[in-house]
Amino acid sequence: MTSTVGGAGQLWAISDLHVGYPENRALVEELRPGCDDDWLLVAGDVAETVADIRWALGTLADRFRRVVWAPGNHELWTHPKDPVTLRGAARYEHLVEMCRELGVTTPEDPYPVWHGAGGPVVVAPLFLLYDYSFLPAGCATKDEGLAYADGTGVVCSDEFLLHPDPYPSREAWCRARVAETEGRLAALPAGLPTVLVNHYPLDRHPTDVLWYPEFAMWCGTRLTADWHRRFRVDTMVYGHLHIPRTTWHEGVRFEEVSVGYPREWRRRNEPPGRPRRILPSPSRQEVDR
Secondary structure (H helix, E strand, C coil), rough: CCECCCCCEEEEEEEEECCCCCHHHHHHHHCCCCCCCEEEEECCCCCHHHHHHHHHHHHHCCCCCCCECCCCCCHHHCCCCCCCCCHHCCCHHHHHHHHHHHHCCCCCCCCCCEECCCCCEEEEEECCCCCCCCCCCCCCCHHHHHEEEEEEEHCCCCHHCCCCCCCCCCHHHHHHHHHHHHHHHHHHCCCCCCCEECCCCCCCCCHHHHHHHHHHHHHCCCCCCCCHHHCCEEEEEEECCCCCCCEEEEEEEEEECCCCCCHHHCCCCCCCCCCCCEECCCCCCHHHH
């Protein structure tokens, strides 16, 4: 772990910036910290191309005291519009090295400790993927689930763009990442709470409100369903669903912090592109309003 002594700063989180859209790029251009000691957690889906990811994370790293990034599925796509044609683990490693050049903390780096208001808390960015274990009702296997999803017309673009190389499948890559990450979290000091930052929720319950329930297959893994209890989680930060909200599960706060696509955020009442405060923790009354 690394330790950074905080001042009057706050810990903020955002995800699903999708800066390939000009409207979302403009939101990032306008995003500023409240003070020089603020940290920003970025829970994936910054963009699809390496150039756009570099621009967004570099812009934010120049403004915030620390930026912590966990990859989403879109960063891992080998998109036909991206001149960087790396696939799978090689693409992820390339992004990690780019983040290190920018001074952005990744899941491969020592976990930093937030010592600002609400701390000390270990901030752990995670890269876990999914393993198709959030199956649609009535389906018992991945193949059954994919067939059902195909029948509804709801199939994640990952099936065509997110390659697991050198792993034989996305679920195999997920299981390897879960095992490695579990070991790191288990080795943390027992006295410190954590903020876990992952593109996908650690538990299935946030997917219960999806308009297309079959999309849950691409939203996480049952292997992490007890992590919020096991690893002393203060707040579980995630994105991916494009349904920004707060839920409470077994006394733990789950924060979905996505911006989403312009067609989505234009329908909301609140101004778009604003990070959500993670620490100091808002009161339960503030969150539930």
